[in-house]
Amino acid sequence: MRKIYVAAHVYMILGLISGLYYRELTKAKDFTGDSQLGVVHTHILALGMLFFLIVLALEKLFTLTSGKLFNGFFWVYNAGLALTVAMLLTRGTMTVLGHQPGPALDGISGLGHITITLGLIFFFVNLGKCLPTADKAGKAESKVDDVRG
Template structure:
């Protein structure tokens, strides 16, 4: 439970910092175009803060962490996926604001983050299934 709560706090702080970074960097460089930085704030708040608030409630209801190994896999895969993806959004967006070219390597690395995020979500859905439909109850019914 503490891990989930602290995840909410950290993602909220990162989301707010990302919004500030976007605003200040674009203002400092008089940038008015499109940049990946504009979505970092919302990615962190939605995929981090809101998602982990929901997981916190589901943990309270279904004790998802009872499957310790599976829960650890979910937690780390998902967090690494979100942070990896966001890191490359920041790199790509910052380079755009600074007028630098970005190549396919940055897009590929961001894609790897999305793959990790997807794997984390799949493991989460397995955990959720086990929490909602525990085997012991299913066998008794």
């Protein structure tokens, strides 16, 4: 549970730093156009911090870390998000500095997105296996009814 919290906390810090980087770099270069830097802040906060806060709540309810795919999800998703964010930063910085990003960056960005998708597949399969089955849920409800009398 602690590593989920740490991941959310690190992404919060990185999200705030990326917003500061965007503001200061564009101000220093008098850049007023569009670049990928404008979305790095929100990508990190939404796909990093908020997502892992939701995972933390689901962990509390369903003990996701006990599932076999949890570690796979955790590391694959984080690797995909790191690659995606690195490419957003690279492309955005190149644009602000007046350089044209090449098509190779598009391919690497695509790999980041594919890796995030694979991590999400691991997450949902793991979540599905950690949810109580209908039989278990029904038995739990009947036990509660028996206790209530």
